[in-house]
Amino acid sequence: MSDTSPAPRRFRSSGRYSALRLLREALTGHRGWTPAWRKAEPRKQYQVVIVGGGGHGLATAYYLANHFGITDVAVLEKGPIGLGNVGRNTTIIRSTYYTPENIRFYDFSLKLWEGLEKELNFNAMVSQRGVVYTYHTDGQRDVMTGRANDMRLAGADCIELDRAALKTLIPPISLDNHRFPIMGAFMQPRGGTVRHDAVAWGYARGASEAGVDIIEHCEVTGLRQAGGRVTGVETTRGFIGAGTVCLAVAGHSSHLAAMAGIRLPIESHALQAFVSESIKPFLDVVLMFGAGHFYISQSDKGGMVFGGSTDAHNTYAQRGTQWIAQEVASEGVALLPELANLRILRQWGGIMDMTMDGTPIIGRLPLDGLVMNGGWCYGGFKAIPAGGYTTAHLIARGESHPLTTHMDVDRFAEGRTFDEPGIGPFPWMH
Amino acid sequence: MLRIPCPHCGTRDEVEFRYKGEASVRRPAADAEVAQFAAYVYERSNPKGWHLEWWFHSAGCRQMLQLWRHTVSHEIHSVGTAQERPSAPISERSA
Numbered sequence: 001m002s003d004t005s006p007a008p009r010r011f012r013s014s015g016r017y018s019a020l021r022l023l024r025e026a027l028t029g030h031r032g033w034t035p036a037w038r039k040a041e042p043r044k045q046y047q048v049v050i051v052g053g054g055g056h057g058l059a060t061a062y063y064l065a066n067h068f069g070i071t072d073v074a075v076l077e078k079g080p081i082g083l084g085n086v087g088r089n090t091t092i093i094r095s096t097y098y099t100p101e102n103i104r105f106y107d108f109s110l111k112l113w114e115g116l117e118k119e120l121n122f123n124a125m126v127s128q129r130g131v132v133y134t135y136h137t138d139g140q141r142d143v144m145t146g147r148a149n150d151m152r153l154a155g156a157d158c159i160e161l162d163r164a165a166l167k168t169l170i171p172p173i174s175l176d177n178h179r180f181p182i183m184g185a186f187m188q189p190r191g192g193t194v195r196h197d198a199v200a201w202g203y204a205r206g207a208s209e210a211g212v213d214i215i216e217h218c219e220v221t222g223l224r225q226a227g228g229r230v231t232g233v234e235t236t237r238g239f240i241g242a243g244t245v246c247l248a249v250a251g252h253s254s255h256l257a258a259m260a261g262i263r264l265p266i267e268s269h270a271l272q273a274f275v276s277e278s279i280k281p282f283l284d285v286v287l288m289f290g291a292g293h294f295y296i297s298q299s300d301k302g303g304m305v306f307g308g309s310t311d312a313h314n315t316y317a318q319r320g321t322q323w324i325a326q327e328v329a330s331e332g333v334a335l336l337p338e339l340a341n342l343r344i345l346r347q348w349g350g351i352m353d354m355t356m357d358g359t360p361i362i363g364r365l366p367l368d369g370l371v372m373n374g375g376w377c378y379g380g381f382k383a384i385p386a387g388g389y390t391t392a393h394l395i396a397r398g399e400s401h402p403l404t405t406h407m408d409v410d411r412f413a414e415g416r417t418f419d420e421p422g423i424g425p426f427p428w429m430h
Numbered sequence: 431m432l433r434i435p436c437p438h439c440g441t442r443d444e445v446e447f448r449y450k451g452e453a454s455v456r457r458p459a460a461d462a463e464v465a466q467f468a469a470y471v472y473e474r475s476n477p478k479g480w481h482l483e484w485w486f487h488s489a490g491c492r493q494m495l496q497l498w499r500h501t502v503s504h505e506i507h508s509v510g511t512a513q514e515r516p517s518a519p520i521s522e523r524s525a
Contacts, residue, residue, distance in 0.1 A: 254476035265472035267451070268501070313432075313449040316478045316501045322431045323445045356472045413468040426451070 014205060016121055036122075036205040040213035042240050046074045048395055049233055049242035051220050051256060053077025055086035055196075055381065056373045057248035058203035058214075059388020060395070062120075065210035067389070068396035073212045074242075076235060078219035082200030085250050088318070088350035089381040090273050090295060090307045092286050094131040094191035095156045097379075098147055099418050101406045102359060105386055107156040108403055110190055112385030122202030124194050125300065131191030132161070132170065133288035134335075136180045140290055144186050151188070161185045170287060177334050180291035191286060193297050199384060223259045229368040230260070244395055246371050251316065251351025253361075253374035260367050265356040265412045266375055267427040269310040270349040272320030274328065276342040278302030287335065294331035304342060306332055310352060310378075320349040352377055354427035356412065358420035362391055363400060363408035371395060372409070377420075377427075432499075435509050438491040450484035452476075453496045453515075478502060480519045498522070 014036045015021065025032050048064060050057045053075045064070045075081075093113050095106035112119075113126055135141045148158040163175055166185045175182045204214055215237070222234035223245065232241035247256045251268040279302050286297040296306035308328035311321045325347065332339045355361060355375035360383065362373050373391040376383060390401035400408065411417055432444035452474050458466040475481075478501060485495045498507040498516055510516030 252478070254474070255478045258475070258477075263469070263473040263475060265474070267474055267476050268478075313499075314452070314476060314481055314483065314501050315504065317504060321444065323443075412472040413465055 014209075017123075036201055037208035037214060040074070040215050042074065042076075042215050042218060042235070042237050043213065044239075045232075045241035046213070047072035047242070048074075048244045048246065049240055050075045050246045050248055051233065052084075052248035052250070053081035053200075053204075053214060053216065054084045054248065054250060055199055055203070055384035056250075056376075056387045056391065057246075058200055058207060059384050060246060060248060060373060060391040061207040061212045061214075061388075062203045062210070063389045063392035064396060065207055065212050068392050070396055071211035073207075074240065075207070075212060075214045076218045076220060076233070076240070077214070077216050078236075080216050081204055081214060082197055085350040085352075085380055086200045086384070087197055088273065088348055089196055090297065090305050091193045091196045091381065092131065092191070092295060092297065093126075093194055093382040094188050094286070095382075096131060096133065096147065096151065096158065096186075096188050096191065098150075098420055099359070100150050100154055101403075101418060102420055103151050103154040103156060105390075105403045105407075106379070106383060107151075107154060108389075109383050109386030110156070112389065113194060113382075114190070116199075116202070116385060120202040120206050122198060122205060124198040124202055126192065126194050128190050128192040129285050129297075130187055130189045131286040131288065132166070132185050132187045134166075134182045134185045134290040136183055136291045138183075141183060144290075148186050157188055157190050159187050159189065161187055170283065170285065172282060172336050172338050173287070174335060174337050177337075180334065182290075185290075187285075193286060193299075196381060203384075203388070220256065220259075223256070223367075223370070225260065225367060230370045242369075244369050244371065246373060246391060246395060247365075248373045248391070250374060250376060250380060251353050253353045253372060255316075257365060257372070260365070260370060262365055262367065264361075264375075264409070266353050266361075267314050268316055268351050269312065269354050269427065270315045270317065270320055271307065271310045271352045271378065272324060272328070272347060272349050273305065273307040274325070274344050275299070275346045276304040276339070277345050279304070279342065282338075283336070289331050289335045291334070292327075292331040294328060294335060296332060296336070303345065304339065310354070311349075316351055318349045318351060320347060352380075356427055357417040359418035360387070360407055361409050362387065362394060362404045363410070364394075365409060432504060432506070434485060434495075434497065434506065436487050436490055436495060437509055437511055438493060439487065442487070442490055446487060446489040448486040448488045450486050450494065453482045453484045480507065480522050482515075482518070482522075
């Protein structure tokens, strides 16, 4: 730590949240609430600088400070925190993956989600309502059976539902649509949804209370290096020195890595999501359509939240193309015909960092002191707790967490790719 | 929705095309190092700005096309055939 750095400003903690506190504040005119986290000014030097104040960046800072004893940490965010992909997803959590390594990683994340609110003392509205995914052919059933067995072997949960059980669980489902009749489904009961904004705020609060500086409106414009080692970041608010720089910038991973002359096995693609007008309780699980690419749940406010495939060409524009919106809507109506009566209220796009094998990257980049957490493809939101924890492990211990040894960037050159979707190196097809 | 000016068919909607990735990567010579082949298969520039990319006119002339397209504004600067690289935007021209 630099001697010239001023001491961190005194900050009145927001205090623990509890039912008793709520009652006390209700009786005293709610005058005791304070901001949940401290807006910091940048210092000259930090042990660790995390670029990106989204879910993964804030979670990494939280676990570094609270579990790995490194509190000399800054999180730099070019806008306000939580407005990137952590606030631009369909809020689904699950560990229904294909490769055993990824199942174990995502199930670790699910376990952290299960204890998150107690850990953070923050209501993230984790709702384990169950994730159901349909199958439509014999071959699909066989593949999904294999995946369910892999999940159970890895300690995750997965059950099979026949058509009658599916109809009982989800009355509005169309089992006999003419094109893709549903043969059955699998379900992960522990899967569900989380309130995504609260994830960013909860981790920010926990990190800030442990001494992490969260610096908003501070865009990184360059990476400074000396002697083959990163020494800090150039920002719109001046140079900030760092022993370790961690990139947690999702769709902008290639953009930031290029500042160090590094080319990544990533393409950035837009993924759209949609919310309908609010309706009475209609769907109380997360439902995924096996004959296409469509996933839907109902928010606590009553809106139907759903999405589908990426726009399938490189883009950094946070909006979506119309033909994908039509495709998503048609798949939704095939699965739940009554959706045709609903109007779409909101639509948005997030920029996905699609890797060439569909598996994320948590590892060191070929410049000493530079690590990255990215390449999340579609799976970034559900991975936030595990991604943050394992990235903090990598930074603090200098080696990959056992659950992420397969996520290093060298796997591409060394022929150890994890072809999660099983389609080879075509990120726009995932 | 992109409107792509195909040099063979005229301007058509994006739905007639299939995206085929970055067009500036080049297959290395047969005796190149493994690392060069790995870079060719996996590494991409993925710029926030002008991008030279392949599009296949699958529902039209079924020819591969090369486009200079901006990845933020989605503006299409120029289109060329598979053999003929289109003229680059001024900012992408090397001296």
